Amino acid sequence: xxxxxxxxxxxxxxxxxxxxxxxxxxxxxxxxxxxxxxxxxxxxxxxxxxxxxxxxxxxxxxxxxxxxxxxxxxxxxxxxxxxxxxxxxxxxxxxxxxxxxxxxxxxxxxxxxxxxxxxxxxxxxxxxxxxxxxxxxxxxxxxxxxxxxxxxxxxxxxxxxxxxxxxxxxxxxxxxxxxxxxxxxxxxxxxxxxxxxxxxxxxxxxxxxxxxxxxxxxxxxxxxxxxxxxxxxxxxxxxxxxxxxxxxxxxxxxxxxxxxxxxxxxxxxxxxxxxxx
Amino acid sequence: xxxxxxxxxxxxxxxxxxxxxxxxxxxxxxxxxxxxxxxxxxxxxxxxxxxxxxxxxxxxxxxxxxxxxxxxxxxxxxxxxxxxxxxxxxxxxxxxxxxxxxxxxxxxxxxxxxxxxxxxxxxxxxxxxxxxxxxxxxxxxxxxxxxxxxxxxxxxxxxxxxxxxxxxxxxxxxxxxxxxxxxxxxxxxxxxxxxxxxxxxxxxxxxxxxxxxxxxxxxxxxxxxxxxxxxxxxxxxxxxxxxxxxxxxxxxxxxxxxxxxxxxxxxxxxxxxxxxxxxxxxxxxxxxxxxxxxxxxxxxxxxxxxxxxxxxxxxxxxxxxxxxxxxxxxxxxxxxxxxxxxxxxxxxxxxxxxxxxxxxxxxxxxxxxxxxxxxxxxxxxxxxxxxxxxxxxxxxxxxxxxxxxxxxxxxxxxxxxxxxxxxxxxxxxxxxxxxxxxxxxxxxxxxxxxxxxxxxxxxxxxxxxxxxxxxxxxxxxxxxxxxxxxxxxxxxxxxxxxxxxxxxxxxxxxxxxxxxxxxxxxxxxxxxxxxxxxxxxxxxxxxxxxxxxxxxxxxxxxxxxxxxxxxxxxxxxxxxxxxxxxxxxxxxxxxxxxxxxxxxxxxxxxxxxxxxxxxx
Numbered sequence: 001x002x003x004x005x006x007x008x009x010x011x012x013x014x015x016x017x018x019x020x021x022x023x024x025x026x027x028x029x030x031x032x033x034x035x036x037x038x039x040x041x042x043x044x045x046x047x048x049x050x051x052x053x054x055x056x057x058x059x060x061x062x063x064x065x066x067x068x069x070x071x072x073x074x075x076x077x078x079x080x081x082x083x084x085x086x087x088x089x090x091x092x093x094x095x096x097x098x099x100x101x102x103x104x105x106x107x108x109x110x111x112x113x114x115x116x117x118x119x120x121x122x123x124x125x126x127x128x129x130x131x132x133x134x135x136x137x138x139x140x141x142x143x144x145x146x147x148x149x150x151x152x153x154x155x156x157x158x159x160x161x162x163x164x165x166x167x168x169x170x171x172x173x174x175x176x177x178x179x180x181x182x183x184x185x186x187x188x189x190x191x192x193x194x195x196x197x198x199x200x201x202x203x204x205x206x207x208x209x210x211x212x213x214x215x216x217x218x219x220x221x222x223x224x225x226x227x228x229x230x231x232x233x234x235x236x237x238x239x240x241x242x243x244x245x246x247x248x249x250x251x252x253x254x255x256x257x258x259x260x261x262x263x264x265x266x267x268x269x270x271x272x273x274x275x276x277x
Numbered sequence: 278x279x280x281x282x283x284x285x286x287x288x289x290x291x292x293x294x295x296x297x298x299x300x301x302x303x304x305x306x307x308x309x310x311x312x313x314x315x316x317x318x319x320x321x322x323x324x325x326x327x328x329x330x331x332x333x334x335x336x337x338x339x340x341x342x343x344x345x346x347x348x349x350x351x352x353x354x355x356x357x358x359x360x361x362x363x364x365x366x367x368x369x370x371x372x373x374x375x376x377x378x379x380x381x382x383x384x385x386x387x388x389x390x391x392x393x394x395x396x397x398x399x400x401x402x403x404x405x406x407x408x409x410x411x412x413x414x415x416x417x418x419x420x421x422x423x424x425x426x427x428x429x430x431x432x433x434x435x436x437x438x439x440x441x442x443x444x445x446x447x448x449x450x451x452x453x454x455x456x457x458x459x460x461x462x463x464x465x466x467x468x469x470x471x472x473x474x475x476x477x478x479x480x481x482x483x484x485x486x487x488x489x490x491x492x493x494x495x496x497x498x499x500x501x502x503x504x505x506x507x508x509x510x511x512x513x514x515x516x517x518x519x520x521x522x523x524x525x526x527x528x529x530x531x532x533x534x535x536x537x538x539x540x541x542x543x544x545x546x547x548x549x550x551x552x553x554x555x556x557x558x559x560x561x562x563x564x565x566x567x568x569x570x571x572x573x574x575x576x577x578x579x580x581x582x583x584x585x586x587x588x589x590x591x592x593x594x595x596x597x598x599x600x601x602x603x604x605x606x607x608x609x610x611x612x613x614x615x616x617x618x619x620x621x622x623x624x625x626x627x628x629x630x631x632x633x634x635x636x637x638x639x640x641x642x643x644x645x646x647x648x649x650x651x652x653x654x655x656x657x658x659x660x661x662x663x664x665x666x667x668x669x670x671x672x673x674x675x676x677x678x679x680x681x682x683x684x685x686x687x688x689x690x691x692x693x694x695x696x697x698x699x700x701x702x703x704x705x706x707x708x709x710x711x712x713x714x715x716x717x718x719x720x721x722x723x724x725x726x727x728x729x730x731x732x733x734x735x736x737x738x739x740x741x742x743x744x745x746x747x748x749x750x751x752x753x754x755x756x757x758x759x760x761x762x763x764x765x766x767x768x769x770x771x772x773x774x775x776x777x778x779x780x781x782x783x784x785x786x787x788x789x790x791x792x793x794x795x796x797x798x799x800x801x802x803x804x805x806x807x808x809x810x811x812x813x814x815x816x817x818x819x820x821x822x823x824x825x826x827x828x829x830x831x832x833x834x835x836x837x838x839x840x841x842x843x844x845x846x847x848x849x850x851x852x853x854x855x856x857x858x859x860x861x862x863x864x865x866x867x868x869x870x871x872x873x874x875x876x877x878x879x880x881x882x883x884x885x886x887x888x889x890x891x892x893x
Contacts, residue, residue: 099887
């Protein structure tokens with residue numbers, strides 16, 4: 001696409017670095033221009049879950065969706081989760097992204113358990129560490145593309161600090177929008193964009209907060225095959241050039257093959273389909 | 278930050294939000310308008326009551342009164358002299374008034390108040406209620422509606438205050454006391470409302486030039502206006518001619534042994550209509566004579582000078598009238614409601630006011646004597662003026678009489694000492710805020726078993742309380758309008774929350790907190806409330822400010838008068854805007870809007886992100 005963002009700086013003191021990152025991520029709001037540095041994921045996995053169980057209740061009926069899922073995601077890894085619809089892929093993604101709570105099991109990020117955090121902390125964590133991409137884009141219809149892309153930063157910052165740094169933020173957003181190839185549509189509303197453009201906008205929105213993990217839920221589900229290919233190559237290049245950790249849920253094997261590693265969710269359990277090369 | 282952004286964006290793009298804003302706005306505007314008008318009416322009414330009464334009234338329980346008024350007033354000065362600005366002694370007693378109208382004798386119950394016009398005028402505005410003042414006659418002005426605008430001055434009485442002020446015949450009065458004047462009716466209302474003024478400011482147009490003139494407000498007095506005098510003179514003349522016609526032998530000097538009872542002053546030679554003291558301006562323009570001698574239904578005797586064939590009521594005190602136009606020793610101001618009624622013209626359908634008694638005519642008054650047992654007493658009095666305060670309770674009940682006459686008739690003058698008894702003393706304070714202190718002191722000084730000391734508010738307590746109750750109930754009802762608007766907001770907000778469920782999910786996925794989502798919708802409610810009540814306040818105040826123009830517009834539209842100033846005797850709809858009331862209404866509306874948004878906001882905040890995202 002265009003110039004890559006800065007690559008993570010390797011650090012010697014891993015645990016210290018991770019602790020610092022936590023401090024900025026959870027407790028204090030980080031200065032907006034301070035980039036979160038990405039500690040190398042060799043020692044601890046970026047994102048992992050242990051023995052996840054989750055079931056839905058439909059009246060009297062209890063439908064188990066996840067029955068003990070273990071997963072580890074390394075820094076810079078591109079993982080795809082495949083499975084039939086209704087197999088619980090989206091639920092797994094929601095639990096990993098703290099949108100939903102597991103019945104049993106733990107979710108860890110950078111070696112620290114995150115699923116039992118307080119709601120407020122989970123919200124902050126979601127804002128800073130995770131970027132979401134959805135099948136139906138989920139852009140805010142009242143806002144322009146630029147405003148949509150800026151929304152994670154708007155949520156992160158107080159009104160005062162937003163006003164103080166709004167120019168820098170806008171610059172940042174434009175840069176990312178350029179990167180996803182929508183520089184000419186900054187002022188447009190979602191209803192004026194095509195499906196592919198909306199998904200690119202959603203990716204730009206997911207990237208602006210400089211997340212550690214990108215969680216993509218059927219990112220190409222509503223797109224035709226050529227647009228799907230474009231989106232997938234965009235994701236792949238982001239992964240490659242920026243060492244962005246991506247976990248993607250899809251039912252399409254052809255899409256899944258863009259990932260380094262592919263796992264299948266079947267009957268609530270994971271099985272490896274393809275190992276990283 | 279996003280909260281503010283989203284609030285504003287929702288406000289801008291949701292047309293349904295306009296519905297909430299409009300409902301809040303209308304509620305607020307209605308409350309402000311109704312409250313202002315009601316407060317205006319209440320203030321006006323209080324002023325009128327206050328105008329007839331005084332700040333503090335000290336009354337004796339008995340109608341016989343306090344035998345020594347002068348001493349009592351001296352005591353008041355001793356007790357509370359620092360606070361008192363003016364005092365007047367009055368005699369209040371029930372009585373009846375009888376007069377002839379179209380051949381029948383009409384008798385009505387009245388409250389007779391014996392006053393000294395000079396001191397009474399100092400205590401409360403009396404002159405502004407008199408018809409001769411509001412018509413301009415008391416200042417020596419003869420007015421009529423001008424075809425263009427304002428009042429045309431037809432004539433000015435030489436030597437009158439208007440003449441001294443420099444008003445000429447042919448001038449047009451266009452403004453009075455700073456307000457524009459359209460016709461004589463308008464001017465009358467303006468003059469009536471010049472309470473507490475020492476001078477009347479008039480703006481007149483003479484030869485295309487505008488002049489500002491000041492007329493002193495006259496003090497009330499028992500003198501007849503020139504108009505009333507010529508009317509009275511004409512009645513005397515008519516009566517004399519009638520007698521001449523019916524009993525020609527009586528004018529023959531040979532039968533002079535028999536007195537002529539009907540005429541107050543037997544005049545042997547026929548008097549030309551304007552022999553003595555010629556009127557300043559021709560009577561046919563200034564004082565068109567009433568149609569008494571034209572209508573066959575009304576025989577001339579119906580309006581005979583002496584209403585009842587009886588000699589002057591005080592045989593012990595003989596009096597001589599130098600001029601037949603001079604009033605009798607007993608003089609009254611009569612309430613307009615007692616002597617007038619509306620009558621519909623059968624041909625044009627217009628409603629006009631018929632006056633049964635005109636100034637200058639005589640009426641019969643019956644009352645009771647002081648002492649045990651009370652005995653009926655009656656006397657004949659000349660109507661000097663007609664007063665109209667605008668309070669129908671007063672206008673259809675009160676007759677002001679000269680206090681000396683009433684005291685004499687009722688036997689309230691001690692023959693040995695000459696002390697005159699009064700039933701009440703009215704006190705005007707320098708500052709009405711001291712009323713409670715003064716009442717307390719006076720109550721301590723005057724024994725409660727003889728006197729009651731009350732402020733005018735206490736005396737009119739039930740009426741004022743009724744008005745207050747009415748205002749209160751109306752306010753509750755009106756506030757319900759805003760409450761209805763609140764429920765509208767609740768419903769609309771629920772709708773918006775449902776409609777925006779997906780957006781809420783997105784915001785949560787992006788890291789918005791529960792409090793953040795909640796504050797979006799609370800802020801939205803607040804914004805609706807603030808915008809709605811802000812616009813409502815503006816609308817309401819504008820409406821109040823232009824209420825008379827709006828009234829005129831509606832009158833023009835309907836072709837019927839909405840606010841008839843002849844009924845209320847206000848020059849225009851009175852309004853009183855209190856900043857306290859406006860801010861209470863505005864704040865209340867904002868509060869209701871926020872309260873109504875709490876429930877939907879809670880619902881939005883507790884939505885689980887996964888649920889919200891699934892919502893398509």
